[in-house]
Amino acid sequence: MIIPxxxxxxxxxxxxxWEKYxxxxxxxxxxxxxxxxxxxERYCCRSLFLGHIDLLETIAKFKKG
Ligand SMILES: [Zn+2]
Known part of the structure; x- marks a missing residue:
């Protein structure tokens, strides 16, 4: 997994x-x-992590398809 x-x-x-998360x-x-x-605490950081998960799920869908 790649996180900024x-x-x-x-x-x-x-x-x-990210590892702890x-x-x-x-x-x-x-x-x-x-x-x-x-x-x-900041929304920029939270969206970074939350958005990263969404992206991984999207990639997983492509792999299955
Ligand atoms: Zn931030």
Missing amino acids: IRCFGCGKPTAHL NEELKKGKSPKEVLDKIGM
């Missing part, structure tokens, strides 16, 4: 948070809950 090293909007480093999701937590927990 820094947020496009504010420059906050995101790479290490996925770990927490695997435990069954909601994306919103995890974003709050790891300190992704």
